[in-house]
Amino acid sequence: MEKTIILKIGGSVLTRKNIQKPSVRKKLLREIIQNLKKLLASEKNLRLILIHGAGSGGHTIAHTYNLSHGVCDDPIKRIGALKVRYANQILNEKIFSICIDYDIPVVPLHSGSLIGMKKGNIVYFSHTILDLCFKNKSIPLLYGEMVFDEETGMAVCSGDLIAFYLAKKYNASRVLFASDVEGIYSEDPFKNKNASLIKNSSLKDLVKNKKITLSGSHNVDVTGGIYNKIQSLKNNLSPSLQDVIIFNGLRPENFLSLTKKNPPGTKIFFS
Numbered sequence: 662m663e664k665t666i667i668l669k670i671g672g673s674v675l676t677r678k679n680i681q682k683p684s685v686r687k688k689l690l691r692e693i694i695q696n697l698k699k700l701l702a703s704e705k706n707l708r709l710i711l712i713h714g715a716g717s718g719g720h721t722i723a724h725t726y727n728l729s730h731g732v733c734d735d736p737i738k739r740i741g742a743l744k745v746r747y748a749n750q751i752l753n754e755k756i757f758s759i760c761i762d763y764d765i766p767v768v769p770l771h772s773g774s775l776i777g778m779k780k781g782n783i784v785y786f787s788h789t790i791l792d793l794c795f796k797n798k799s800i801p802l803l804y805g806e807m808v809f810d811e812e813t814g815m816a817v818c819s820g821d822l823i824a825f826y827l828a829k830k831y832n833a834s835r836v837l838f839a840s841d842v843e844g845i846y847s848e849d850p851f852k853n854k855n856a857s858l859i860k861n862s863s864l865k866d867l868v869k870n871k872k873i874t875l876s877g878s879h880n881v882d883v884t885g886g887i888y889n890k891i892q893s894l895k896n897n898l899s900p901s902l903q904d905v906i907i908f909n910g911l912r913p914e915n916f917l918s919l920t921k922k923n924p925p926g927t928k929i930f931f932s
C-alpha cells in the first residue's frame with residue numbers, strides 16, 4: 662500500500678537565514694535533491710509531498726512591511742505582500758530548476774493560487790489540482806506564502822501549517838521538518854549552548870514539560886520557529902499521523918533516512 666509522507670524543507674536550510682539579502686545554499690540544495698532521488702528510487706510505494714519555507718528573502722520583506730497580522734487594506738503592506746511573493750517564487754524557481762536537472766518530476770504548485778485563509782486558518786484548498794498531480798505520478802512542491810485571507814486581505818501562511826493541513830487531508834503517516842537544528846532541544850540551542858537534544862517525546866510531554874522551552878527562530882522570521890511548528894501540529898492533529906520528525910537539513914545524508922523507523926532528529930509521537 663502507498664505510504665504518504667510530507668517533507669518541509671525549512672528556509673533555514675535553503676537559505677542563509679541570518680543574512681538578510683537572499684542567499685541560497687545551492688550546493689547543499691543539489692545534494693539534498695540527489696539524496697531525495699535515491700530515496701525515491703528505493704521506495705517505490707512512497708507518496709511524497711514537498712513543501713519549502715521562505716527563508717531570508719521572504720521573511721525579511723514580511724518583517725520590513727510588518728505583515729505578521731496581514732495586509733488589512735493597507736496599500737503599502739499590499740505591495741509588501743507581493744514583494745514577499747516575488748521573493749518566494751524566485752526561491753521556488755531555483756528548487757524547481759535543480760529538480761529538473763536531476764530528472765525528478767517535481768511540480769511547483771503555487772500556494773498563493775491554491776490556498777485561501779480566514780483569520781490565519783486554511784479554509785480553502787484546491788485539492789483537485791493536487792489529486793491530478795498525484796495521478797500524473799508527480800511530486801507536488803508547495804511553499805509558505807502570502808495567501809488571500811477573508812479577514813485580513815492577505816496573510817502569511819507558513820509551510821508548517823500547510824504541512825499539517827495536508828497531512829490530515831492526505832492521511833500522511835509522517836511529517837518531517839528539515840531545519841537548522843539537530844532536533845528539538847530543551848531550549849533554543851542558538852541561545853543556550855548547554856541545551857540538551859530531545860530524541861523522543863510524546864506531544865503531550867513536549868508541551869507540558871516546564872523544563873522545555875519552545876520559542877521563535879533566532880533568525881529574522883515572522884512565523885515563529887519551533888514554537889509555531891508545535892502550535893500548528895497541536896491545532897491540526899490528524900489520526901493518520903504516527904510521528905513528526907524534526908531533523909538537521911544542513912546534513913544532506915539525513916535525507917536518505919526519511920522513511921526509517923528511527924531517523925536522525927527528534928521524534929514526536931502521540932500515544
Ligand code: ADP
Pocket residue numbers: 670671672673674714716839840841842844845846847848849850851874875876877878879880882884885886887888
Ligand atoms: P525553518 O526555517 O527550518 O522552518 P525556523 O527558523 O522556523 O526553521 O525554526 C528553527 C529555529 O527554532 C531554530 O533555528 C531555533 O532558533 C528555534 N528554536 C526555538 N526553540 C527551540 C528549541 N527548543 N529547540 C530547537 N530550536 C528552537
Ligand code: IPE
Pocket residue numbers: 670671672673713714715716717719720723745804805806807817818819820821882883884
Ligand atoms: C513563511 O513560510 C512564509 C512567508 C510568507 C514569510 P515558513 O514559515 O514556512 O518559512 P521558513 O521555513 O520559516 O523560512
